[in-house]
Amino acid sequence: MLLGAVFGAGCPSPEEDACAPACESGSTCEPLTKTCIAPRLERFEGALPGRAVRLEMRGARAYLAMIHPTENRLLVGEARATEAPTFYTLREFSRRMPQKIALATSETTVAVAWLDADLLYRVALRRLDAPADHWQIVTTATGELGAENYRGSQYFDLSISTQGLDQGATTEGSQRVRLVFHDARTRALRVISAAFDPPPNASSPLWSIQNIDDPGAQDDILSCSAAQRERVGRGIGIDPDILQRGTLTYVAYQDADCGDLRLARRLDGKWQVSVVDTGDSERANEHAMARGDTGRFASLALDGRGKLAIAYQDITRGQLRLALERAGSFDIQVVDPGLELDASSRLRKHQVGGFASLVFDADDIPRIAYLDATTARLRLSYRSRRFGATGQWIQRNLAADAPTGFSASLAYSAEFGMALAAERLEPGADGVLSGLEFLSEGAL
Amino acid sequence: MSATIFQPRNTLLGLAMLVMISPATGCDQARNIPNASHAQATSFQAQTLRALLSQAGIEQLLEDEYRLGIPLERSAQPTTDFGLELSIGPLAQPFEIARWQVESGVNQLDIGVMADAFFLTIPMRVRDASLGEHATRICRFTALADQAQINVQATLAPVADATGSILPMLSSLAAPQVVLSAARVEPVGSCPPVDALADHEIEMIHQHLLTYLEQAFAESFASAIALSPVKSLGLLHAPAAVERVSNFPNRRGELWVNGRTNAAGTAGARLDTDGLLIDLDVALNSKRAPCAPALVAEAPGADPAGPLTQADLAGAHAAIALATPLLSRMAQASVSAGFACRGLEDSAIELDSSRRAIPLATQDLNLEEVGLANLDLAPETGALLIAGALPTISTDPANAALNLNWEALSIELYAETQGVRVRILEIRADLAMSLHLRSEGWGITQNQVRFSLNALDLSRLSIQSQWTRQDLSNANANPQLRQWAQRAWLLVLQDFFHFPLPLLPGSSLRLDGAQVRSDDLLLRFRFDPVF
Numbered sequence: 022m023l024l025g026a027v028f029g030a031g032c033p034s035p036e037e038d039a040c041a042p043a044c045e046s047g048s049t050c051e052p053l054t055k056t057c058i059a060p061r062l063e064r065f066e067g068a069l070p071g072r073a074v075r076l077e078m079r080g081a082r083a084y085l086a087m088i089h090p091t092e093n094r095l096l097v098g099e100a101r102a103t104e105a106p107t108f109y110t111l112r113e114f115s116r117r118m119p120q121k122i123a124l125a126t127s128e129t130t131v132a133v134a135w136l137d138a139d140l141l142y143r144v145a146l147r148r149l150d151a152p153a154d155h156w157q158i159v160t161t162a163t164g165e166l167g168a169e170n171y172r173g174s175q176y177f178d179l180s181i182s183t184q185g186l187d188q189g190a191t192t193e194g195s196q197r198v199r200l201v202f203h204d205a206r207t208r209a210l211r212v213i214s215a216a217f218d219p220p221p222n223a224s225s226p227l228w229s230i231q232n233i234d235d236p237g238a239q240d241d242i243l244s245c246s247a248a249q250r251e252r253v254g255r256g257i258g259i260d261p262d263i264l265q266r267g268t269l270t271y272v273a274y275q276d277a278d279c280g281d282l283r284l285a286r287r288l289d290g291k292w293q294v295s296v297v298d299t300g301d302s303e304r305a306n307e308h309a310m311a312r313g314d315t316g317r318f319a320s321l322a323l324d325g326r327g328k329l330a331i332a333y334q335d336i337t338r339g340q341l342r343l344a345l346e347r348a349g350s351f352d353i354q355v356v357d358p359g360l361e362l363d364a365s366s367r368l369r370k371h372q373v374g375g376f377a378s379l380v381f382d383a384d385d386i387p388r389i390a391y392l393d394a395t396t397a398r399l400r401l402s403y404r405s406r407r408f409g410a411t412g413q414w415i416q417r418n419l420a421a422d423a424p425t426g427f428s429a430s431l432a433y434s435a436e437f438g439m440a441l442a443a444e445r446l447e448p449g450a451d452g453v454l455s456g457l458e459f460l461s462e463g464a465l
Numbered sequence: 466m467s468a469t470i471f472q473p474r475n476t477l478l479g480l481a482m483l484v485m486i487s488p489a490t491g492c493d494q495a496r497n498i499p500n501a502s503h504a505q506a507t508s509f510q511a512q513t514l515r516a517l518l519s520q521a522g523i524e525q526l527l528e529d530e531y532r533l534g535i536p537l538e539r540s541a542q543p544t545t546d547f548g549l550e551l552s553i554g555p556l557a558q559p560f561e562i563a564r565w566q567v568e569s570g571v572n573q574l575d576i577g578v579m580a581d582a583f584f585l586t587i588p589m590r591v592r593d594a595s596l597g598e599h600a601t602r603i604c605r606f607t608a609l610a611d612q613a614q615i616n617v618q619a620t621l622a623p624v625a626d627a628t629g630s631i632l633p634m635l636s637s638l639a640a641p642q643v644v645l646s647a648a649r650v651e652p653v654g655s656c657p658p659v660d661a662l663a664d665h666e667i668e669m670i671h672q673h674l675l676t677y678l679e680q681a682f683a684e685s686f687a688s689a690i691a692l693s694p695v696k697s698l699g700l701l702h703a704p705a706a707v708e709r710v711s712n713f714p715n716r717r718g719e720l721w722v723n724g725r726t727n728a729a730g731t732a733g734a735r736l737d738t739d740g741l742l743i744d745l746d747v748a749l750n751s752k753r754a755p756c757a758p759a760l761v762a763e764a765p766g767a768d769p770a771g772p773l774t775q776a777d778l779a780g781a782h783a784a785i786a787l788a789t790p791l792l793s794r795m796a797q798a799s800v801s802a803g804f805a806c807r808g809l810e811d812s813a814i815e816l817d818s819s820r821r822a823i824p825l826a827t828q829d830l831n832l833e834e835v836g837l838a839n840l841d842l843a844p845e846t847g848a849l850l851i852a853g854a855l856p857t858i859s860t861d862p863a864n865a866a867l868n869l870n871w872e873a874l875s876i877e878l879y880a881e882t883q884g885v886r887v888r889i890l891e892i893r894a895d896l897a898m899s900l901h902l903r904s905e906g907w908g909i910t911q912n913q914v915r916f917s918l919n920a921l922d923l924s925r926l927s928i929q930s931q932w933t934r935q936d937l938s939n940a941n942a943n944p945q946l947r948q949w950a951q952r953a954w955l956l957v958l959q960d961f962f963h964f965p966l967p968l969l970p971g972s973s974l975r976l977d978g979a980q981v982r983s984d985d986l987l988l989r990f991r992f993d994p995v996f
Contacts, residue, residue, distance in 0.1 A: 120883075253814050280814040306496070307712050308821070314812045337812055338712050360715055360755075365853060365873075368715040368755035372809070375885040394879075394887040397931055423931045427883050448934040452839030 048158060062109035062154040065089075065096050069108060071428065071444030071457035075124035077131070078434035079149060085442055086111070086124045086133045087428075090455050093118055097133055097145070099153055102437050102461065109154045111145055114138070123179035123200070130196050134179040140172045142200055144179070146217065159226060161200065161213050166228040171211060176258060177202035178272075180265040184216060194218075198226075201233065201261045201272050208256025209235040210274055210285070233285045233292045234258060236278060244296045245279035245312070253278040262331075264321040273297070273319035273331045282316030282333050282344065297344045297351050300335050313337045318377045318391070324408055325385040332356065332389045334374030341374035341391055345408060356389060356402045356414045371395035378431040382439060388465075390419075390431040390441050397424035399443055399458070401465060419465070421445060421458045438462035494710050494821065495804070501706035504721035506748035512727050512769035513788035514745040515985075516700060519775065522782035523574070523741055524565045525992035526697060527690070534559030535578075535689040539681035541590070544673060547666045549658055550592035552601075553677045556585070560685070569740050573620055574635065576690055580613040587650075587674050591658045604656030606671070608678050610648040615686045617641035623732035624693070630702050632693045632726060633734035633743070641686045643679040650674050694734065694741055695726060698783070701747065702726065709754055709803040712810060718754030718802035722747065739775040749794045754803025758873075760855055762797035766790025771984035781977045781989035788985045789860045792867070797855040808849035809879060809886070823848035825956055827880055834949040835928060836935030837889060843881035846889075848957045851875040853893070861899065862981050866919060869898045869962070873925075876957050890930040892950050897922040900962050902979050914979045914988065916962040918955060926950050 040050035044058075051058045067089075074087035083100045085108075093115070098108030117138040125132050126149070133145045133156075145158045162168045177200060184197045199214040210233040215226035232238075234257045236250055255277035264271045270287035282298040300313025315335040322330050329346040340358045344351040359373035375392035382388060385407040393400045399419040406412030419426075419441070427444035441460040446453040498504075518526060537560040541552045561580065568575040585608045593602040617637045624634040650671035652659070659670060695702050701724030709718050726733025727744035734743045753759065770786035778784050787795075799805065811822035827846045832838060853873025861868050875893040879886045900916035926941040928950060940946040975993040979986065 249814070252816070255813075278814065280812070302712070306708055306710050306717050308494070308710055308810070308818075312812070312815050314814050339809070358714070366759040367757065367851070367853075369851075370713045370715050370756065370809075372879070372886060372888075392885060392887075394885050395877075397887050424887070427885075446932070448836070448932055450934065452841070453932065 058157070061152070062097075062111060062156060064154065065094070065098075065108040065110050067092070069457040070096070070455040071442065072455045073119070073121045074428050074430055074442045074444055074457060075122055075133075076430040076432045076440060076442040077124050077126045078432040078437050078440070079126045079128075079131070080434060081436035082149075083432065083437055083440055084124060084126060084131050085457075085459075086122050087442075087444075087457065088119060088122060088455075090118065095119070095122065095133070095135060097147075097153075097156070099131075100459075106459075107153055109156075111156055112143075112158070120175045121177070123177055125179045125181045125198075127181045127183045127196055129183060129194060130181055132179055132181040132196075132198060134177065134200055136173045136175060136177065139168065140205070141168055142173050142177065142202070142213070144198060144200065146181075146196070146198075159217075161215075161228050166213060166230050170230055171202075171204050171213070172206040174203045174205040176260055176274075178261045178263045180263045180270070182265045199263060199265065199270065201258070201263045201274075203256060203258035203261065203274075207232075207235065207237075208254070208258075209233070209237070210258025210261060210272070212272075231292070233272060234274075234276075234283065234294045242294060242296060244276075244281055244299055249312070250278040257283070260316075260318050262319045262321045264323070266323060271321055271329060273316075273321045273333070275316035275319065275333075280312060280314035280316065280337070282319060282331065284329075284331065297331060298333075298335075298342065298353050300337055315342070318375055320377045320379040320389070322379045322381055322387070324381050324387065326409070328408065330379060330381075330387060330408075332377040332379035332387075332391075334377055334391070339370060339372040339374070341377060341389065341402060343379070343387070343389070354414070357391075357400065357416050359393070359395075369395075373400060376427060376429040376443070378429050378441075380431050380433045380439070382433050383435055388431060388433075388439065390426075390429040390443070392426035392429060392443075393418070397426065397446075399426035399429060399441070399460075401441075419460060421460065424453070425458050439465045441465060494810075496708045496710050498706040498708050498719065501704055501721070504704040504706040504719070504723065504750070506704060506721040506723040506750040508750070508765050509723070509725065509746035509748040510765040510769075510788065510791055510794065511746045511767070512729075512744045513747050513791035514700070514724070515770040515773050515786045516698060516743040516745070517740055517773035517775075517778065517784045518694065518698070518743075519740040519778050519782055520567050520569045522778075522992070523567045523569065525782050526694070527567070527576070528562070528565050529992055530692065530697060531562060531689060534561040535685055536560075537585075537681055537685045538688075539677070539684055542677055546670055546673065547662055549662075551670070551673075552590040553587065553674060554589075554681070556587065556678075556681050558585070560585075560682075569736055569738055571737050572735070573618055573638070574736055574741075575616065576619055577614065577616040578686070580615075582609075582611045583613065584609040585678065586653060587678065589656075589670075589674065591656065593658050595657070602656065602658060604659060605653035606674055607651045607653055608648065608674060609651065610645040612646040613682065614644045614646075615641050615682055617686060617690065619690055621731040621734050621736060626693070626696075626702075628703050630725065631732045632695050632702060633730075633732040634693050635690050637687045637690060641683045643682045643686075645675065645679065648675050648678075695743060695745075698743075700724065700743065700745060702745075707802075709806075711803070711806075713756070713806075715756040716754050716803040716806040718757060718804075719752040720798055720802040720804070721750040721752065724748075739773075742773060744769075747791055749791070749798045751798040751801040753801045754806060756806035756851070757801045757803055758852055758854055760801075762794065762801060762855055763857070765794050768984060771982050771987075773987075777987060779978065779989060782992050783974065783990040785988045785990070786982070786985040787988070789858065792860075792986060793856075793858040796858050796869070800852050800855050805850060805852045808877075809847055811847070823850065823957055823961075825878075829956060830878070830953060831949065832889075834945065835890065835930065835937060836933030837930065840880070840889065840932060841882055842889070846878050846880045847886065849877040849879060849888075850957070851877065860981050860983060860986065862983050864899065864919075865902050865981050867900045867916065867981060867986070869896075869900055871896045871898070876954070878953075889932050890928065892926070892928050892953060894923045894926040894950065894954070896954065897924075898958070902981060913963045914976065914986075915960070917960070918958050918962070921951060921954055921958070923947060923951055923954070 070089040072088040095112040100106030119135040123134040215228040259275040261274040300315025317334040341356040359371040372394040388403040425445035429443040445456040445458040541554040564579040566577040770788035811818040856871040872895040899920040901919040903915040928937040928940040978989040
């Protein structure tokens with residue numbers, strides 16, 4: 022990687038041959054296509070960490086990305102059910118490690134995004150059929166989008182989809198990347214997007230930026246007052262989760278000022294925002310004046326009927342909830358109330374629902390992995406029958422040793438089956454060491 | 466004027482007073498359940514709540530009840546004078562009292578009031594044939610006096626209230642005596658049938674008007690003093706329930722309380738030279754919150770509160786003594802009702818929810834002592850309190866302290882890492898605590914008796930954490946860990962215990978002091994109206 026950087030620096034190209042903007046450190050500019058070519062990645066052989074781990078499935082392969090918090094690396098890798106996984110260092114950081122990453126796949130491409138030290142996002146792309154160490158990294162500060170246009174935060178998510186020619190693509194197989202994020206400057210939920218040629222020919226894309234939900238423009242959403250927003254001042258768009266299906270795009274996220282779960286839908290190029298759950302008190306024996314704080318760790322999925330479901334944490338009640346779309350509105354269900362009888366016959370309240378991750382399996386059964394923050398263990402809830410049939414939620418603790426369950430990421434494909442990745446923390450002499458907990462079908 | 470202003474105001478302790486010596490519980494965590502007929506508290510502890518109201522206190526009580534005046538009311542009275550058919554009155558208006566004066570004796574209360582110069586308009590209907598065969602003319606007269614003085618002798622009598630409870634009521638022994646100084650009557654406008662009379666006849670009619678007024682004063686004053694001190698002071702005399710309010714369903718329980726006047730004296734009350742003394746029997750029970758230990762509270766103790774005399778008031782208007790067994794019973798019932806399941810109910814987006822948490826500064830906890838350094842924790846740690854047993858309370862008057870023994874009490878520490886609040890440590894021990902009364906802050910802003918944790922002794926200590934490699938397995942025998950745990954307990958509990966005095970809104974009683982005695986906890990109050 023270092024050689025590549027030196028090589029690139031030592032062979033200045035004529036001005037007209039240079040990539041614009043300049044290639045990321047470590048990449049070289051391919052003069053014919055004017056694209057930045059990343060060097061082949063260095064294989065990572067050490068113990069796998071699990072910080073901010075993300076898992077995606079595509080066919081028989083599982084794709085993973087995670088942060089190595091002590092070696093300051095961003096690792097990417099893939100696994101097949103029958104093969105040992107391989108991992109590579111996608112990026113090394115000299116300062117300001119990202120705390121989160123986003124991972125997405127399309128039919129042809131896998132993409133990883135992170136927030137870099139300059140508070141701008143980077144996106145790395147690789148064709149699924151390309152060698153596992155062959156990635157291309159692009160910055161998002163190009164086109165109409167400059168560094169002055171936004172300030173990224175650690176609340177973001179990524180989607181990538183293959184765009185047809187009928188959708189405005191200029192090249193067959195063009196990839197549309199959308200990165201939704203909480204803008205640390207405007208405190209709004211925003212999206213940056215761009216169309217790419219499939220890597221490795223992804224030339225410098227033209228990024229555009231759009232507001233999805235702005236705390237300064239809430240006149241038509243009266244779920245809470247302007248005074249409340251001003252007092253809390255955290256903004257909108259915490260823990261966004263983006264889901265792309267065909268021409269439809271959904272984003273679930275938290276309105277942190279009001280403590281609400283919100284959903285934005287992109288329809289005909291416009292975003293429509295609705296409040297899914299305010300979490301406010303409805304019972305006389307709850308805190309009467311309490312404004313509920315809900316909607317953290319939103320996780321979106323569509324069931325087999327195309328119904329939208331959102332799993333999320335209700336912080337006020339320390340429970341895992343699920344909002345299920347029905348006839349234009351949402352039914353709110355308590356998936357796991359976090360109540361357990363202890364050895365002394367006391368009903369204990371566990372703080373559950375952190376890092377909720379929702380998928381539907383082959384039988385259309387919803388499964389949600391999440392953290393029980395009281396026991397610091399992974400937990401899985403699933404419904405006894407699919408939605409639409411009478412059923413109940415069943416919970417169980419997963420076998421992994423505590424503390425584990427951070428950044429739980431559940432994924433499913435028919436070929437691979439169900440798999441779960443999460444961070445396991447091992448107490449060490451200097452704090453806790455990050456490890457990867459990877460559970461596949463048999464353990465789930 | 467609406468009659469409601471004359472309703473006696475509940476000024477002393479509401480039933481929620483019985484939400485105990487307990488872990489500090491904000492008002493938003495307790496809710497009175499109205500008409501709590503389901504509250505089964507039938508095991509009465511005799512004379513466990515005693516109240517003394519001094520002479521000055523009775524004066525203040527009456528003054529506070531009738532701050533806007535006593536209701537001066539009398540129906541119209543017909544009479545015939547000098548061939549005129551007259552109807553004097555009615556009167557229905559508040560009458561302002563300048564001073565109340567009470568002298569208390571054995572079984573007797575001398576109550577006097579003084580009113581400064583006043584005038585009142587008294588209507589009088591006069592049949593006036595000149596206006597028609599059945600016509601009546603309404604004339605008005607102003608009654609004036611330089612001063613009014615009303616005196617009555619009162620005593621206590623048992624009276625059944627609407628719920629069937631027998632309550633002591635003040636009642637006059639004889640008709641109040643009314644003395645009006647320089648009283649006179651002046652007509653308001655013309656009144657032809659009266660104006661046509663001779664002067665001495667007019668004077669006689671004016672005298673009738675004054676007599677009517679004096680009678681109105683006497684009747685109204687007798688009605689005004691006929692109140693129940695138990696009700697006026699807001700002392701418990703019927704079943705009531707307090708519900709633990711929580712967003713966590715496992716914390717929702719109910720505290721059931723009941724009070725009745727003791728059989729001794731006149732329906733539990735008596736008058737003597739110290740003032741008015743009331744003895745109540747209190748019963749407490751609970752509907753267990755699922756978070757509370759599944760244990761039956763101890764049988765109520767039989768020891769009554771100690772006697773109350775003028776000397777115990779130390780200048781205060783009122784004193785209430787709560788017997789030690791009642792304190793213990795309150796503590797146990799409250800823990801069982803879920804009031805000790807505390808912590809983690811605060812919200813980042815809500816105003817004033819911090820009292821629902823037990824916030825600690827992470828750096829104050831010295832977590833490196835238990836191997837929890839370098840966890841990259843947020844600066845604030847929250848504590849969760851979990852009761853494994855029911856506490857007991859005893860009094861330690863020599864040290865002005867309450868001794869609170871609480872076995873199998875746990876705290877769990879939650880700290881935020883990676884954006885989620887996770888449990889990082891559990892500490893469990895049997896605690897023997899000495900709670901000191903904190904005397905600072907009495908007065909207008911003070912609505913609770915606060916205790917500071919003066920001494921804390923640990924036994925059967927255990928510490929557990931999944932986040933450390935340090936060996937915590939034998940914490941009870943490890944001096945460093947014991948020292949660390951004791952410090953952690955003190956940090957969590959130092960401002961934790963208080964005795965809420967849920968005075969009803971608008972109350973003019975303020976806590977003036979408290980004292981631990983051998984048999985009880987004594988609370989002193991002053992009337993201190995806020996306007």
